[in-house]
Amino acid sequence: MPLLSDWLLRHLVVMCLLLHSLVLVTFCFHDAATGCSDGCYCSESGSGGKTVRCSNLQLTEIPQDIPNDTRHVYLDFNLFTAVPANAFADLPYLVELDLSHNEISRLEPGAFRGLGSTLQFLDISSNKLVNFDPEAFEGLRARANLTNNPWHCDCNLQMAMPRVDLEPASLTGIVCQTSEPEQIGVQGLAFLLAPDIDLCVVMKRTTDVAMLVVMFGWFSMVISYLVYYVRANTEDARRHLEYLKSLPGIQGKSEESSTISTVV
Ligand SMILES: *[C@@H]1O[C@H](CO)[C@@H](O)[C@H](O)[C@H]1NC(C)=O
Numbered sequence: 001m002p003l004l005s006d007w008l009l010r011h012l013v014v015m016c017l018l019l020h021s022l023v024l025v026t027f028c029f030h031d032a033a034t035g036c037s038d039g040c041y042c043s044e045s046g047s048g049g050k051t052v053r054c055s056n057l058q059l060t061e062i063p064q065d066i067p068n069d070t071r072h073v074y075l076d077f078n079l080f081t082a083v084p085a086n087a088f089a090d091l092p093y094l095v096e097l098d099l100s101h102n103e104i105s106r107l108e109p110g111a112f113r114g115l116g117s118t119l120q121f122l123d124i125s126s127n128k129l130v131n132f133d134p135e136a137f138e139g140l141r142a143r144a145n146l147t148n149n150p151w152h153c154d155c156n157l158q159m160a161m162p163r164v165d166l167e168p169a170s171l172t173g174i175v176c177q178t179s180e181p182e183q184i185g186v187q188g189l190a191f192l193l194a195p196d197i198d199l200c201v202v203m204k205r206t207t208d209v210a211m212l213v214v215m216f217g218w219f220s221m222v223i224s225y226l227v228y229y230v231r232a233n234t235e236d237a238r239r240h241l242e243y244l245k246s247l248p249g250i251q252g253k254s255e256e257s258s259t260i261s262t263v264v
């Protein structure tokens, strides 16, 4: 009897070891199948959220093989210059996206399409963004870090602000490096925190001037037409009067003629 139990125990241990390694192998294969982008480091947190770290890899293009159940993606300290449309559209669970410390100067319209309902943190600080295009952020309600970019503040930016869904505090990260008009004194300020500044005022002023010029044009046309009309009529009236005068025996009309000439 003790011999049998001993035998069973030994086999159980072996079986367990076998099973364990089998599980490990499938896990590895599973990992290889879902893949972790080349050179990136993937990890899985307890709550089931996958994290993909591709920081500092000299990448020039956004990897397209990030596993679709990823929740956190770190792509900071690379060499991206643009984010194309739908770059992350296959990541329906993405909560955090770090694109900071790149060379990004262009966010195409729809760059973050598909992330509207899940993404909570977007870091695109320390890039080369100049013009703010609200279409790039369409539908995005995340908190974004927009600091440390060479933002150009102009009327377009001012008009874009009401169309942005990002968490409002995010917009304080738009610190103007250049501005149009230049002398308005917004450089170095967070655009949103300078409420007295109206970057569209110059445009309004030019449209006002244009309106004035057009109105003046119309006015002078009307005046010259009136002058012409009056002159032509004077001529007619005079000819008519001369005709009347030339008629013999109508003296009563001379009084009328004098009133007409005074009116003219
Ligand atoms: C994620 O990718 C796997 C394998 O490519 C696929 O079977 C699955 O449906 C995808 N899930 C979503 C939510 O797209």
Ligand SMILES: *[C@@H]1O[C@H](CO)[C@@H](O)[C@H](O)[C@H]1NC(C)=O
Binding pocket: 100, 125, 126, 145, 146, 147, 148
């Ligand atoms: C935003 O990014 C800058 C520079 O990359 C960093 O110093 C700052 O702490 C970030 N701000 C927040 C709120 O994360």
